[in-house]
Amino acid sequence: xxxxxxxxxxxxxxxxxxxxxxxxxxxxxxxxxxxxxxxxxxxxxxxxxxxxxxxxxxxxxxxxxxxxxxxxxxxxxxxxxxxxxxxxxxxxxxxxxxxxxxxxxxxxxxxxxxxxxxxxxxxxxxxxxxxxxxxxxxxxxxxxxxxxxxxxxxxxxxxxxxxxxxxxxxxxxxxxxxxxxxxxxxxxxxxxxxxxxxxxxxxxxxxxxxxxxxxxxxxxxxxxxxxxxxxxxxxxxxxxxxxxxxxxxxxxxxxxxxxxxxxxxxxxxxxxxxxxxxxxxxxxxxxxxxxxxxxxxxxxxxxxxxxxxxxxxxxxxxxxxxxxxxxxxxxxxxxxxxxxxxxxxxxxxxxxxxxxxxxxxxxxxxxxxxxxxxxxxxxxxxxxxxxxxxxxxxxxxxxxxxxxxxxxxxxxxxxxxxxxxxxxxxxxxxxxxxxxxxxxxxxxxxxxxxxxxxxxxxxxxxxxxxxxxxxxxxxxxxxxxxxxxxxxxxxxxxxxx
RNA sequence: GGGCCCGUAGGUUAGCUUGGUCUAUACUUGACGGCUGGGGGCCGUCAGACUCCGGUUCAAAUCCGGACGGGCCCA
Numbered sequence: 001x002x003x004x005x006x007x008x009x010x011x012x013x014x015x016x017x018x019x020x021x022x023x024x025x026x027x028x029x030x031x032x033x034x035x036x037x038x039x040x041x042x043x044x045x046x047x048x049x050x051x052x053x054x055x056x057x058x059x060x061x062x063x064x065x066x067x068x069x070x071x072x073x074x075x076x077x078x079x080x081x082x083x084x085x086x087x088x089x090x091x092x093x094x095x096x097x098x099x100x101x102x103x104x105x106x107x108x109x110x111x112x113x114x115x116x117x118x119x120x121x122x123x124x125x126x127x128x129x130x131x132x133x134x135x136x137x138x139x140x141x142x143x144x145x146x147x148x149x150x151x152x153x154x155x156x157x158x159x160x161x162x163x164x165x166x167x168x169x170x171x172x173x174x175x176x177x178x179x180x181x182x183x184x185x186x187x188x189x190x191x192x193x194x195x196x197x198x199x200x201x202x203x204x205x206x207x208x209x210x211x212x213x214x215x216x217x218x219x220x221x222x223x224x225x226x227x228x229x230x231x232x233x234x235x236x237x238x239x240x241x242x243x244x245x246x247x248x249x250x251x252x253x254x255x256x257x258x259x260x261x262x263x264x265x266x267x268x269x270x271x272x273x274x275x276x277x278x279x280x281x282x283x284x285x286x287x288x289x290x291x292x293x294x295x296x297x298x299x300x301x302x303x304x305x306x307x308x309x310x311x312x313x314x315x316x317x318x319x320x321x322x323x324x325x326x327x328x329x330x331x332x333x334x335x336x337x338x339x340x341x342x343x344x345x346x347x348x349x350x351x352x353x354x355x356x357x358x359x360x361x362x363x364x365x366x367x368x369x370x371x372x373x374x375x376x377x378x379x380x381x382x383x384x385x386x387x388x389x390x391x392x393x394x395x396x397x398x399x400x401x402x403x404x405x406x407x408x409x410x411x412x413x414x415x416x417x418x419x420x421x422x423x424x425x426x427x428x429x430x431x432x433x434x435x436x437x438x439x440x441x442x443x444x445x446x447x448x449x450x451x452x453x454x455x456x457x458x459x460x461x462x463x464x465x466x467x468x469x470x471x472x473x474x475x476x477x478x479x480x481x482x483x484x485x486x487x488x489x490x491x492x493x494x495x496x497x
Numbered sequence: 498g499g500g501c502c503c504g505u506a507g508g509u510u511a512g513c514u515u516g517g518u519c520u521a522u523a524c525u526u527g528a529c530g531g532c533u534g535g536g537g538g539c540c541g542u543c544a545g546a547c548u549c550c551g552g553u554u555c556a557a558a559u560c561c562g563g564a565c566g567g568g569c570c571c572a
Contacts, residue, residue, distance in 0.1 A: 026508095033567090034507095036565080036566060036567095037566090038566080038567080171498095173568080173569080319535095321534085321535050322534060322535065323534095324534080325534090353534095354534095354537095355533085355534060355535095355536080355537070355538065356534075356535060356536065357534095357535085357536035357537050357538090358536085358537050358538095359536090359537095360536055360537085361536075361537055362537095373535070375535060376535095377535075378535095385535090
């Protein structure tokens, strides 16, 4: 593409990802970072619409799988936290000592959690007797009400979710969508009659993840996190990571199996058919605005963003060309827009009084997947010129626009899927021995079945972090990279965000 | 947790070392008018900034201290 020395409105090349990413989120008008609080960006209309398009996919998955939407308060009184703290410190001690949590007696221990939350200690002029904090996640709030909602086995499973803002006082460097202090957060919380039913829920969650990720053309690595990276209070954690262009992995979603650990802490019980009192088994499934960060990072190029059609805030932009020359142009443009809107496409007509070239740049930066140009010549020929953001132009007939556009968007979607899968595949290498050179920007698959101290050796010597066990093991036993003993366990190593 | 850098219009920036000539530079953006119009058009007119507080000084965008904000690197 011709670059008339104009440096593309200041977009750094994507090969310099650490400069490209923060620049593009502002240039494409997703966020405004000028709000004077660290890690709290302002969502601009275009960015917010993109997030809402992702949310809307999430909502329909929740609907499909029978989850019900709830909305819990932002503020949580401090005293509710005590139960959670006791649980977390108990589990932590059990892990440290390598014993089952039920063998330990509870003991008072301060969880490090308080440092990461925002506190409300005053209301008006009054100092609050019981301070409140802004939710960093909603277990505490929800599980205070669950015992009141669940009494009988017929109340189960309870499948709830909410999409809300959560808060975390980050002291590290912040990055739009990736590490922020106010987080746009999705959380599903479920309660079941037993461990097996909760496990089934985890399977359903993973199916939802896979459907969502395929809509967004995001290849993912699904890992069972090692114990030391398991969410506090969870029996196990399954995390979903995306490989960003610089080779760092970004955790975009996670599912936690809580067994009955939280239920015991919060007294969430039901009576079964036999009239016996049982503890519930619970799960959670979380995602965040990091999904948008991943979409931006993975699909964008030197010219700007590229949105996968299912979540593009604007799927087709229609550009009237040389409108003044013939009144037939704006008639054709209006009717094209109407027919596409009627079948549910998100359409924008750009009739600003600007040169067409400038409009093209604008919408390319913003990642609109398909552009339709309609000018006097096209009207005469009965065509619109369709330009794909992923490259290539085709005329499509005006009298069958809907099929033509659907076809074009399909091409774009599969092109994005192909590109991102290619990237993911070229990033992942097998690590055969600890002497092998670690290349920056690569992630590694490894046979590993060692102890915690072996894991430390592995992480120290590679400078990478263990993501955890893959969902499918090796079919043939392989020698563990540290201990040498034969194993089918397959794990990934990466630099994480 | 440890270390480093930075703060001038909406954006990018010159000026700061060696205080005065700053009534602060340029590009871009925005408004208005005209010519234009199939890949960043041209001309004209206009608008817009020294983060805040304190200190030094006859004099501070410039030097010193602090606050706030932004960014980077290493545990």
